[in-house]
Amino acid sequence: MDAKTYTAALGELRVLRDDIKKAQAALARLEAERDKKITALAESEKAKAERIAPAAGLSLAKVVALVPALAPATLAAEPAHTAPEQPAPVTAPAPAQAPEETEEDEIPGALAPALTPRIATAPEQQPTLEPAPTPAPTPAPAPAITERERTLPSIPEGPEGDSWFTHTPNLASTHPNFTQQARSTVFLDAATGTLVHRDRTLQLALGHGSVGEILTAVFHAVPEGVERIYITAGDPWHRDTDRHPYLKDAVAAWLNAPAPGWRTDTGRGKDRLAGHFVHPRNPVGRYQRDNSEQHVEIRSAGEWFDTTNATPAIVRDAFVLLWTTLRAHWPDAVIMGSPSQTGRDLWTRTIPERGQYADGYPVLSEELRGLLHATAGQGRTELITPPRVPDQLPALVEYDRTFAYAKHTWKSGVGTPRRITATTFATWSEKDQTKALFGCGHWHVRVTVPTGWNHVGILPAPAPGDRAWHYPSTPGTTFTTWAGGPEIYTALANPIQPWKIEILDGLLFDDGKPLDDWSKKLKEAWSRLAAQAQLHGDPAQRTAAHLASRAVRAILLYGIGSFTQRPRMVTGTTPRTMERDVPTDAEIIAFDHDHITWQRPSGFARDPYAHPEWASGIWSGARAALLSQRMRADNTFVGALHTPPGSVVAFRTDALYLTTPQNWPHHNQPGDYLNKGHLTGPIPAPTTEEDLLALRDAGRAALTRNREQA
Structure with a gap:
């Protein structure tokens, strides 16, 4: 960029700055006017917060916070609870006990001295x-x-x-007494219009890529019908982002746009997954044909793995490889819509039908589940900035724990x-x-x-x-x-x-292995696919095997997260002409001329597979292993606490970012630390997550170049 272009770009940036300030000022004026009108309405004898909230595009709680006198009797009588987060999704996520991760029921001798106050140290160090x-x-x-x-x-x-x-009465995780049914699936690149259905590759005209255009084109190409459409590239739900203030608004508008001949799927029987799932990157659209029982869902293949540079045919092959590999361990395995659904379904098929838990694993009381949800965090995410690290880093080295959560599933509380x-x-x-x-x-x-x-x-x-x-x-x-x-x-x-x-209180479970069989089978599937990704002679099949191995990782990771069963956040859409039907406890998250999109917490469902005690234990084990983990075969310890003080730059779930390289062994086993990036300094220490991610990508690229040149 020459000096003239640079100066011109600065001028354009200043114009944008001024426009943003004007827009912010205009928004502040509108919000002030809205609040003023709400306050005026509150003086009416007919004023009700549940009527004012949807009209203002606010949640009931925000209206009550503005005018406390409008609080409904039930709201005034009960304490407010913070709405828990959704599982991008957890998210999320059985404990591995102690840094050495022994799988025997033994107490390591190293712990005894740590609990014995006879150590000759200063009192504050005892x-x-x-x-x-x-x-x-x-x-x-x-x-x-x-x-x-x-x-x-x-x-x-x-x-x-x-x-x-x-435990919750009459609620337990039991072995299923039915065979899961597969759904007819196609794979669509929404950018190019390439559609793969079984062994056929077709070219579609998608127009602007609206829901209606996609459904019309797909069902014209596959007249026998499909039940699931995976979008492998193109992200059509992002095409009008410039018309909406937030990405989630654009996604909601795309999902709710009119689709001639189709309507939003309102569910079948006990199907709790009815309606659309509004997610900024991996949304789910569920539709039903008018005057018909034909149902279809549009999903992102990105839920399973990174599809960058993967054609629909390769993505199809990855799912086929995934299915055939899982079938070696589960003869009735079926690939469901998401990794979390698939993971939980496969786990239910490992529940013993005989023995101590033949009647299933009972679900904890709602009080204990609520306690675990509020007090058990997930992966550790922390950026350490100067002066705790140098302003100029000598290097930035990334170590990522391979298939990390699989290391921590061998024992769980029952x-x-x-x-x-x-x-x-x-x-x-x-x-x-x-x-x-x-x-x-x-x-x-x-x-x-x-x-x-x-x-x-x-x-x-x-x-x-x-x-x-x-x-x-x-x-x-x-x-x-x-x-x-x-x-x-x-x-x-x-x-x-x-x-x-100092111990204040605690929950102590009996030791059990409810996840061990499930996890072992997934680890074997992952190892088999990872080997194919290294050794297959066809580059396309190597890529497909790599993607399938990532899908197995997602099944375990999100399957663990599904056990948390947090109080659910339900999204819904109501026509503007039926504004009164918006639930009174809902928060308006988007609206246009025709529809209001809202979300509200629905509390705990009677989910027989809710076991937050297992997920919290796994998360605790994974966080501990980031700090200290024993490599038994190598008789050495690895982790952040085995590095020099001031050398840890960041933690990101199962990855460490350090200023110095470590000679840590890696045997391609779950939990091993893999060197994934190395950027040579001096490097300005990152102060934001964006800075860290940019340096991470640069470090990975640099390490790849160095290995190719070696």
Whole structure:
């Protein structure tokens, strides 16, 4: 770019800046006018928040916050609960106990010294594991959020809290008594119009790529009908993004646009997946033909793997490879619409039909599920900025844990948990305390960062914001949190210095293996496909095998996330002419001249496969392994706490970003650290996630070039 072009671009940027300021000012004026009208309406005797909210495009809660006098009686009488997040999706996500990840039911000897106060160290450096002198107060069973901090819930004292330790009556995960039915599927590149159906490749004219045009073209090309259309490229739901303020608005408008001959699928029988799922990147459109029982859904293949540069034929081959590989372990395996649906369906087919849990795995009480949802975070995401790292990094090296969550599924908590109060814990012997913390548990603890600590934080603490977490590392900091056994173990027996842990309360399960058979089969499928991706002689088939192996990873990852069964967020669309039908507790997320799109929390469904205790244990094990993990075959330890202080730049779920390369072994096994990027410095330390991702991509490209030249 020459100087003239650069100067001109700066001028254009200033114009955009001014336009943005004007638009923001205009928006502020409109919002002020809206609030003024709401306040004026509130003076009417007929004023009702449930009527004003949809008219204003606000949630009921926001209208009540503006005019408290409009609060309905039910809202005024009950405490408000923060709406939990959706699973992009968790998201998300059985514990691997202790950094060494032993799969035997043994207690490592390394833990005993960490719990013994006879170590000759300064008092503030002695590991302390003790009951809290005063039980924690009893808040509501949902996290309270303020502008400054977020307080996690605790278990009520006495009989009220004890009553939580049960299961939901007549609700258990049981082996299915039916055969899952496959759906006729096609693969469509919405950018080029290339359609693949079985062994045929067709070319379609899609016009502007609207829902109606896609359905018309597909059903004309495949008159016998299809039930699922995977979009492999083109993202047609993003074509009008410039006409909407937010990406989600554009997606909702695309899903709800008129499709002659079709209407939104309202569900069949007990199908809870009726209606569209509005997601900014991987939405799901569900449609039913007028005056017919013909149903079809439009989905993104990106739910399963990255389809960049993959033709529809290669994506089709990847799904065929995935299906045939899974069939080697599950003769009745069926590829469902999403990895999470497929993962959970395959898991149900590993539930034992004989033995202790022949009647199924019972579902925890709603109170305990709510507690786990509020207190068990997912993957660790943290960017460490100067002065905790140098302003100029000597390098940025990325280490990514291979198929990480598969490492942490060999043991999970089963049965009705026991409540372990501070008093109960104090009466136990050191051996029993150690065994409990090494078991399948979820602990309410008070934590103190030891004096002289100069490395990254170990335990998650609640941060401002809905379900946000941070990792305190400043010496002397004390905080109260919940954590799983693997993280507690790491805090007590880390290679640097033990932390002070006070037990306030806890849930302790019996050890079981409800996910082990399922996970082993998926790991075997992944290994087989990964080998094909390396050894197949046909480049297209190598790509298909690689994508299929990524799909297996997604099945396990999102299958674990599906166990969390968070209180669901339901989306819906209502015609503007029927505005009164918008649910009173709904939040308006988009609207146009014809439709209002809304979302609302629907609470806990009676889902027989809800096991947040398993997902929380796996997440805890994975976070602990980012800090310290034993490579038994190599008799060495790896992880952030085995690097020099100040060398950790970031954590991203199952990846570490460091300033120095590490000689960590990699055997292509689940949990191994794989070097995926290496960017040589000096490099300005990233201060935003965007900076980090840009450096990550540059580091991966640089490492690939170096390996090709070697």
